[in-house]
Amino acid sequence: MNRDVRTLRQPGFAGHIPLALGAAEAEAMAAGNRVGISPAHESAHLHVAGAAPYTDDIPELAGTLHAALGLSPVAAGTLLGIDRDALCAMPGVVAVFTAADIPGANDCGPVFHDDPVLAESDLRYLGQPIALIVATGRDLARRAAARIKDFLTIEPASPVLTAREAFARGDSLLPPTHLVRETAPGALDLALRTAPHRLDGPFSLGGQEQFYLEGQISYALPTENQGMRVHCSTQHPSEMQHLIAHVLGWRSHQVLVECRRMGGGFGGKESQSALFACAAALAAARLGQPVKLRLDRDDDFLITGRRHPFDYDYQVGFDDAGRILALDATLIANGGHSADLSSAVMTRALCHLDNAYYLPEVAIHGFIARTNTQSNTAFRGFGGPQGALLIEIIMDRIARTLGHDPLAVRRANLYGTHTRNVTPYGQTVEDNVIAPIIADLALSAAYDRRRADIAAFNRDNDVLKKGIALTPVKFGISFNVPHLNQAGALVHVYVDGSVLVNHGGTEMGQGLNTKVAQVVADALGIGFDAVRCSATDTSKVANTSATAASTGADLNGMAARDAALTIRNRLADFAAARHGGTPDAVKFINDQVIIGTTAMDFTALVRQAYEARVQLWSDGFYATPKVHWDPKALKGRPFYYFAYGAAVSEVIIDTLTGEFSLLRADILHDAGRSLNPAIDIGQIEGGFIQSMGWLTTEELVWHPATGRLLTHAPSTYKIPTANDCPDALHTRLFDNPNAEATIHRSKAVGEPPMLLAFSVLLAIRDAIAACGGTDADPPLRAPATPEAILDAIVAVQGGAP
Known part of the structure; x- marks a missing residue:
């Protein structure tokens, strides 16, 4: 990568801080800014040491049982019967649960009630859970689940x-x-x-396939007075809480769902973690013992969408x-x-x-x-x-x-900026910077010169062909269901000056906790190392939205800042009353509180405020303004703002094998006024490579007769590796503070970068077109696997693919 990455040690920050944009960040930190700089991911030192605990790393309580799911062996049909006694007789099996054992609603659908936890009679896909098998050990449960097809009576149908x-x-x-x-x-x-x-x-x-590194997992622990605590790898703890309660026939206050971190989610743990959370909770409630349900990779592929x-x-x-x-x-x-x-x-x-x-x-x-x-x-x-x-x-x-x-x-x-600027759904495109982004990138990436060079290369080479493409991005940010655009947070300031933050977002490696901690540190004028984010917990912040739609920092950052500023204002009022002056004149910067000519440590002021019985904790709340939507007419303003970007990709293809390589990619992306440039660049590049995999190598194949997913393991399903990342990957952030009042005028970077890799697919089309005449129009499908590329080459050369 051709970025200038340095390290800097600053007072109030633990360890070395990678700087993605050079010495300007050092000046910002010295001035007291805690956003717009790049402290390391708050769990980075744990990740690299293998010490970051995930759900499966939580020490198991005595008596913990393990569950596995028995899956449908057919893609369509009717379940006529199941020999539960035979399954219960398998070694180590403690219990077998079917749909008839669910005391509440047999449904885990997030919106529509059409998704059973366990199949009743209608079998809908090969891999659909039919029975929940609980055993004394995980391998024993899995062995019993693998035998379920021997104990089922099914009338198959054509899928x-x-x-x-x-x-x-x-x-x-x-x-x-x-x-x-x-x-x-x-x-x-x-x-x-x-x-x-x-x-x-x-x-x-x-x-x-999402291919998160940590698979679906839930660990359910019964608690006193008919309660349930569920550790779940999920992007949506509140939804898990509500669905577990519905399945058990309980009320939501009986269920607590907690998630400290996920090993990736990418949307696959937004709604689809529910089946596993509900199943584990069902078994734990029925048996009165802790139950863990962890899928292996093959079952994860076969069960989830x-x-x-x-x-x-x-x-x-x-x-x-x-x-x-x-x-x-x-x-x-x-x-x-x-x-x-x-x-x-x-x-x-x-x-x-x-x-x-x-x-x-x-x-x-x-x-x-x-x-x-x-x-x-x-x-x-x-x-x-x-x-x-x-x-x-x-x-x-x-x-x-x-x-x-x-x-x-x-x-x-x-x-356009003044005309031709209204979307088909009626939202005006404001703050439109796509044309300047394209102009900047085309110049910095030497698009015109390289296009001419590629044309010359293609004239001189019959087997290898190159292609280039520049594609733009305009991506709307907000949930397109307006009521989901809300968030809450709790901020506690302890007597020693340290701060604990709890918010409704979930950390899946994207750096949300790091950004929220930066926001709180900035609001209070203290060091990043003084702020800690705790696990997401439905007993702390209620009725949260999923960490999705790129809104994690937008929503939770604003909620946490609201809470932190409430505490700061209380401290300012107290400082002015105790030491003179007005609250507006009190400054919080670099762990110091300045009151006129008096300066004192933040911790000292906190101690004084505590002894004076000033409340040192607060909740915060944020609701995104301006968004509205008519779901029937498909009209309104579904997005608070747009994020923009563009990418230039250059590829080379082998016309004999259909293989391609990405030679170079240049990216210019609009992250607004970035909260953490290093994290944002990581998200941009990660999204680009992930999307490139979707469009080129990640092919899903189902057996045309049985409906079995054939690409259900890393041996048959190919995500990008480090070798697929080009040596020349040039990524820059476009300087464009958000016109809307987002958190520190930043913009979301979770999802928009997925569109940047369109340039790779279009560059492959460009290279294939070079195999035909001047008007060649390759019929390339996606993903552009070697087979798809060869089919398109044959077509532009006048053959039948």
């Missing part, structure tokens, strides 16, 4: 495995949705018919400059066997199809197909990448049809 097949049948999980903007009735059809140029076609985009695969059909009309005049698109998402979060995923896909481009006449139709596969769910980007990729494919096709540089066509269609 529906593809979204296209379900779409043809009209079999949808939810009613279709339609996002339409026309300047007048019939204007879309007229624009399509009269456009100087027109294209249509299908496109296919695969799904993606992932990013929705999409199929598309579209028609687009455009002029000689490549400017889009009208677009009609149908998006078909494979929802799997239950609704899960598919409705919200589809809504975000519809609202991101425009990406960075103004579409004057547009109709976008969303269909969520019901199939006999795992129920697909949240994944980083939450439908946004699936929507936005289609318009980038269309832009590329338009450019190749007209013989233009794809970047010129993209620039011709960009949102």
Whole structure:
């Protein structure tokens, strides 16, 4: 990487602090700033030492039992019976639970009540949990679960495995949705018919496994007076609390859910951790003993869903400059066997199809197909990448049809700043910096020169071909369900001046706790090492939203700051009353409190305030302003603001094997006024590589007859490795303080970077096009595996793929 990374030791900070942007951060720290700088991730020293405890590392209480799930061996059918006695006779088995043993609701659906914890009679996919087997040891439980097919009586049926097949049948999980903007009735059809140029076609985009390093796990411990404490690897502790209570027939105050950290989530632990939390709690409640349920990787793949695969059909009309005049698109998402979060995923896909481009006449139709596969769910980007990729494919096709540089066509269609700046769903695009970002990046990455060099290389080489692409990002930030845009926090200042923070967000490696601690340290004018974030706990902050939609720092940072400022104001009032002056004149900086000409340690003031009976703890709350949404009309302002960015990728492909390599990537991304530049750059690069894997190597394959997921282990499912990261990866943050009053004018960086890797797929298309004539338009599907690349090469050379 070509970044200037240094270390600096400063008073009030523990250890060495990596600086991503050079000496400017040292000056900021000396001035008392605790945000906009890059202290190390609060758990980094534990991660590198292997000492960071996850759910499976919690010491097991005496009497802990272990559970495993017995899975359906068919993708569709009817369960007629199960020989429980035979399963109970297996070595070490203590109990076997089925749907009939659930005292409350047999459902763990996050929105719609269509997702059973354990199958009753209707079998919906191969891998669906049928029975919960509890044994004295984990291996014993797993061995018994593996034998369940021998003890089942099933009447099999023919499964529906593809979204296209379900779409043809009209079999949808939810009613279709339609996002339409026309300047007048019939204007879309007229624009399509009269456009100087027109294209249509299908496109296919695969799904993606979250592949979190820590698999799904829950550890349930019965507590006194019919209570339950559940340690769960989850992005949504409050939802786990409520669903466990529903399954047990209890009330929410009987259930406490705790999560200190996750080994990754990426959306896969937002709603789908519920089945495992509910199952573990069910067994613990019925048996009166602690129960742990930890999946192995194969079962995790077979049971849980992932990013929705999409199929598309579209028609687009455009002029000689490549400017889009009208677009009609149908998006078909494979929802799997239950609704899960598919409705919200589809809504975000519809609202991101425009990406960075103004579409004057547009109709976008969303269909969520019901199939006999795992129920697909949240994944980083939450439908946004699936929507936005289609318009980038269309832009590329338009450019190749007209013989233009794809970047010129993209620039011709960009949102404007005063006109052509309203989205199809009615939100005005404010603070639009996409054109300056593209101009900056095209210059710094030498896009024009390299494009000419690549053309010369391709003329001289028959086997190896290069390609390049520059693609932009516009990504909306907020939950598109308005009531979820809220957060709470608790801040405690102890007599020794140390601070404990609890907030409703969850830490999954993304640095949320680090950023929140920085925000609190900055508010109180103390060192980062004086602030500690505790485990997320539903008994501390209630009714929290999932740590998702890139809102973790936006929501929880503001809530924590609200609490910290309340305490600071109390201290300022006390200091002014005790030492003279006005509260507004009291300054908190670098562990000092300055009151006129008097300076004292923060700890000393805290001790004085405590002895004077000043409250040294406070709650905080934040609700995102301005957002509103009509889910029926698909109109409103679903996003508080937009994050922007762009990437240039250069690839080389081997036309004989279909293999590709990413040679260089240049990224310029808008993180607003970054809270922690090092963490943000890490998130940007991580999202870029993860998205590149989705679009190139991570292919999901189901057996066409049985419906068994064949790519259910690292041996058959290929995520990117360190070798796939290019030697030349140039990442910069764009200087653009948020126009909206977010936490310190920062912007979210969790999901927007997923769109940056579109440049990799489009660069591969560019390289394939070099194998054909001047107007070659490669029919490349995604993921662009070697087989897909070879099929596209054959097609542009005039053969049949």
